[in-house]
Amino acid sequence: MRSENIVLNEILPSSVKWSKIIKRGQTIQLKALGENASLSAMFYNASNVAERFNSADTVKIQWNAFLNKNNVLFSEMGRVLFAITQDTTDGLFDTLAGISNPRIIKENFKEEATYDSCRNAYYKSDRENFLIELGKYGLGKKDMIPALNLFRKVDVKGGSNLELNPRYAKKGDVIELTALMDVLLILSNTPHVMDKTGVYNPSDIEISIFESVAFKDEDYADFSDEAKRGFQNTNRYFV
């Protein structure tokens, strides 16, 4: 489902935000460059931002609160924004816990790390990162959605209790997302909102975007019937 030709390669440093429109047929690879990777993502149909990632539909339609390779990320329009086409982390995704805000950062990382004391190493929260990056597209609070967290997972214990899974991605682990439409992707490279280690040190992430390829029917072979209908709906959108 993807080309070998990289059209963009860059490093996303610890704690910062990033955004780009990933074009239909392109694949974005996110590689953990350390042992403490943790990203949060919000994403939208770039041509109609009222269509956006819907975590509820994504887990309900695929019968699982957790995500893995060959799952898809649905919008509320029954269409696929991204397919998860590679995942060497064995399922380090989280749709349940959401994002951090300044209050939570202060509680989770006791020491004060302000711009005044730390300059650009200050402890940023997801909320600030997303609001800033959304603003660049004319978007704002209304566009803050239940996020997809990557490289960390939250378990549901005993049928109801939320616990941050202690497992981290290994250095060099990759997650690849193939765009089924032009997707506005916003990333925030911050500790997971439930991370209570007290160490604010999310790993750098290497971002590679592979050039667009046309979709073929065999690309969908390993996906569920529900995902296939999502691909069908998405393809019809582009007729």
Next chain:
Amino acid sequence: MSKNIENAVYNEKILSGLPWSGVVKKGQTFRIVDLEGCQAVDTLFYNANNFDEKYSPTDTIREQRSIFITTGTKLISSDDNVMMEIVKDSCGNHDTLGGHCSAESNSVRFGLDKKYMHSCRDNYLTLVGELEMSPKDITNNINFFMNVPVNEDGHLAIEDGISKKGDYVEMVALMDTLVLISNCPQLNNPCNGYNPTPIQLIIWDK
């Protein structure tokens, strides 16, 4: 003041499949009654004075460390404020993960030919249109009385309801709260026992 039907300031029956909106003022108590049992009541909450502040499913379940809504749950807003607190619940638990049905998700879940059935998202879009809100204000709602167990491996399914005839959930508003409800019309799964039924909505002053 003891709460009974005579001293309620609002008391209406909402038929199956209908949308409803109303404001529960700070200090008022809001009760949703599942009149016949096994109904799903898709519900969203907003700061009545600023729709940009809305119920946040992720903040609500993370702060209480549980995916279910029941007595003691505080409904947290997208601005980190408590909007409502659940004070009584005769059912047991209520879903936060499943969201609402839509024409488009029905087409993916149940077949492309299921697109033109009535859905909760149609109800929400009607309400946000009438109230001059934005479709962007719609988020993952609470499904009162809907039963969605989650296994250790993450498997999740909408299963037969566990609410009985007359079960109710009651909450107190900590801010003036706009409530949007879709009394779920889904006919393709057991969220409402394949038989959508009416609910009763009751509000009492402090």
